[in-house]
Amino acid sequence: MNWLSGSKQRQTGRFNWPIIASRTTMLLASLLLAGCGALGLAYNQLPTLSYWWLDDYFDFNSTQSAQVRNGLDAVAVWHKQTELEPYGVLLDQASALAATSFTAAQACRWVDSATQRADAFVAQAAPLAVPAMATLTPVQLEHYNAYIAERNAKWQDEQLTATPKERLAFRLERSLKQLERFYGNLTTAQERLVEQRLSSSSYEASEAFDRRLANQAKLLDWLTRVRGAGPDSFDGYAQELRGVWRDSMQWPQAKRLQWCQQVVDFHAIMTPAQRQTASETLAAYARDFRALR
Template sequence: MRRWHALLWLLGLLALAGCTRMDLAYRNLDTLIPWTLDDYLDMNREQKHWFEDRLAEHLRWHCQTQLPGYLPWLDRFEQGVAERSLDDRALRTLTDEAEQAAAAVAVQITPSAVELLQQLNDQQVSDLKVAFAKDIAKRHAEKVAPPLEEQIQKRAGNMIKRLEPWLGDLHPQQLAAVQSWARQLGEHDRIALEARARWQRALLEALAHRREPGFDTRVAQLLQRRDSLWPAAYKEERARSEAAARQLTLELLRLSDADQRGQLIERLQHLRERFASLRCLN
């Protein structure tokens, strides 16, 4: 089972890296449900059985009602690549649609998330607090503590690894574009980690009142209106990083050659075929 933020982040980046995340997600369909605490929490047997049943229900719902909408999304993305017609406005539209899809899933799973969280005992909540603290410390050590230049180089390297399965080897100008993107983000990791920690604290605060009236409203805010918890600095950084991702996508496609575009289109077509062949759509 996979993690709080696994869902349509796969569509959310919309850049070529977003396609990679989509591909990875559908290798294991259960990664579509973002509300499991399996990374942080040891559920007991009854909770696991309950969770598996709910997970199956949500996956059926997602496959039958949401997945069909991804097929025309992929078609339009592929067409834009083939015709070299993608621009910032088109990418914004695709990103907005991805965010709407993520929002629909968040609404769908909120009642189950409320029920799961209400089942936690005090020890599980305490363990969750410890696990969250370890998570933030680990991410800080890996992404924030290193010198900024090291962060930038690692960010660029990770992006190149995500892009190569879709475009093949990048040309020197494309590598320079990735480097420019990585440098443009600056201290993005620090600001994003602060927002992550803020969200985790809000969840723990809500869990302290999990059996009181209004808990469902607090969970709905955490899952459906996360932006209401974002500090101003993160809202600005998120908008900036999204714009940078679109800019990088357009620049890489502008610099792409026919072989790279052919490889990307082939991968998109293969991904679409895999989606369309899922049993729930037939």
């Protein structure tokens, strides 16, 4: 992992989650993809990793830095005390699903359960984020907007200005890497089947970009309104922040079901041995998460 190689290393993750939770969820997912051996070390670094990621967006002053670091440390303590067992349960469930065939409805139910854990994280983190966000200056909001514009330009270059063939190649490379981390090496025939399923999906880059912009606009509106707020209104703004998060997670039912079906379709082309590999990998992650307590 190279997240700590620079004092303000620029990251390319999207900012659809308000303030802290999305990136932490992404980082936790990255820990899984990095492998069991790195899990313990990287998990304990999450507050620091999250701080530098947030600082890229807002360029905190010394007072804000202390507030944000203290908040992240508090959330990390809570997470370690309360969330590792639920994560283990989720991974056990995924392991059981991976060992056999499953339906799109089962996949969606698992995603819903994972989203509930993320929502619990937001509920804990939002009240701690508000005091620091209330002290943002106009210059810091300009810095945030400039950084968002930079990330959006990169996204457009990869997704919108690319040809359909280039977009498919980008999605295929990403999908194959993710699948092979769990199932092991795929055959050429399996790779072709993955490509066929991706090419037949109704993914629209312009629609995804519009959604991205809408989520960013909601968060920017919240950041603008919370600036200068006093302690008496912090609870209300924390609830609003949770609402921004929930809105960002709402997908049209048809899109949601399509994504779940795609997971099923990918799993269906795997051999029994590959499914067993995925099941064992997920079970090992579950054990490692529980060992962090």
